[in-house]
Amino acid sequence: MDTGNNLTAVLYGINDIRLEQTPIEEPNDGEVLLQMACVGICGSDVHYLVNGRIGDFIVEKPMIIGHESSGIVAKLGKNVKNLKVGDRVAIEPGVPCRLCQFCKEGRYNLCREMIFCATPPIHGSLRRFYRHAADFCFKLPDHVSFEEGALMEPLAVGVHACKRANIGIGSKVLITGAGPIGLVTLLVAKAMGASMIVITDLIEQRLKVAEELGANKAIQLQREMKEEDTVKLIHAAFDGEPDKTIEASGAESCIRVAILATKAGGIAVLVGMGAPEVKIPLINALIREVDIRGVFRYANDYPDALALIASGKVNVKPLITHNFKMEQTVDAFDAAKSPTSGAIKVMIHCQ
Numbered sequence: 001m002d003t004g005n006n007l008t009a010v011l012y013g014i015n016d017i018r019l020e021q022t023p024i025e026e027p028n029d030g031e032v033l034l035q036m037a038c039v040g041i042c043g044s045d046v047h048y049l050v051n052g053r054i055g056d057f058i059v060e061k062p063m064i065i066g067h068e069s070s071g072i073v074a075k076l077g078k079n080v081k082n083l084k085v086g087d088r089v090a091i092e093p094g095v096p097c098r099l100c101q102f103c104k105e106g107r108y109n110l111c112r113e114m115i116f117c118a119t120p121p122i123h124g125s126l127r128r129f130y131r132h133a134a135d136f137c138f139k140l141p142d143h144v145s146f147e148e149g150a151l152m153e154p155l156a157v158g159v160h161a162c163k164r165a166n167i168g169i170g171s172k173v174l175i176t177g178a179g180p181i182g183l184v185t186l187l188v189a190k191a192m193g194a195s196m197i198v199i200t201d202l203i204e205q206r207l208k209v210a211e212e213l214g215a216n217k218a219i220q221l222q223r224e225m226k227e228e229d230t231v232k233l234i235h236a237a238f239d240g241e242p243d244k245t246i247e248a249s250g251a252e253s254c255i256r257v258a259i260l261a262t263k264a265g266g267i268a269v270l271v272g273m274g275a276p277e278v279k280i281p282l283i284n285a286l287i288r289e290v291d292i293r294g295v296f297r298y299a300n301d302y303p304d305a306l307a308l309i310a311s312g313k314v315n316v317k318p319l320i321t322h323n324f325k326m327e328q329t330v331d332a333f334d335a336a337k338s339p340t341s342g343a344i345k346v347m348i349h350c351q
């Protein structure tokens, strides 16, 4: 192990990522030092790079990027009981206060004091060595790879979204958006027993991947399509109506369709985030008792995501389209942000 080298990817501002050395941090009580293995690039990382902000979260000073990660335990802080040096782990990137009502009730994703990797001003994990709370590290079985460990993060979002939608045996599920979150949601919905899954997107190549991953039908939407026609196409694909919809695009048109297409009494879960305010057919939802539910990250979903991968019920490996070494971080982000690269998940290998 080269403990003198802590190459780190620092976002200085718009389109300005620099690789530089940073100090290796000492683990505090209850923390571990991790030798990082893999970090996946998330849409939010790309957004901070391209726009310097997401809503009110602004990159005002240099921030280390990355939050989908895995590593090896290199050093234990005091009082760490769940891990030992050499353990391979998936890292859950958000650590809540553990004390507030939300934390105590198990909905720690809603904790106001949450410290979340690579959400300004908190630094992320794209470095050779990174310190993290030991109880937010999940030991990987030998047969689960570091790449799968990093993909546990977006998979946990999919698990949380499917739980929010109450997906179960025989569910008929519409997923709008076949990006990484739409695709992990598809994998989880299938594993949770959905009998029919229809997915929509604008991009043909993404829909092809969705079909390879088990979507029963894929519908390519066109920007100029009329809303009623889109809903009709979706209902024709189901030969009926979906009882659950998971909206994973963030586009206003898709949020509207998600509500309109869902069967009366069903659930529309909104995961995708776009504009802060959107116009939705609210009365249509309320007179048909379509529940609209939000998703904010995940809580207590890593163990389930790990179980899905370890049991083989879910295979996330096909999501990885690009692999880069840490020294190639700028190229990795170029691939992740390029509309023509065909990138779904870009993975950076830290060692």
Ligand code: 572
Binding pocket: 042, 043, 044, 054, 055, 057, 119, 153, 154, 157, 273, 296, 297
């Ligand atoms: O993997 C977690 C994750 N969460 C995202 C986006 C990407 N990856 N969220 C969308 C943006 N929000 S936020 O509240 N924010 C910038 C903190 O608007 C967090 C959840």
Ligand code: ZN
Binding pocket: 042, 043, 044, 067
């Ligand atoms: Zn993310």
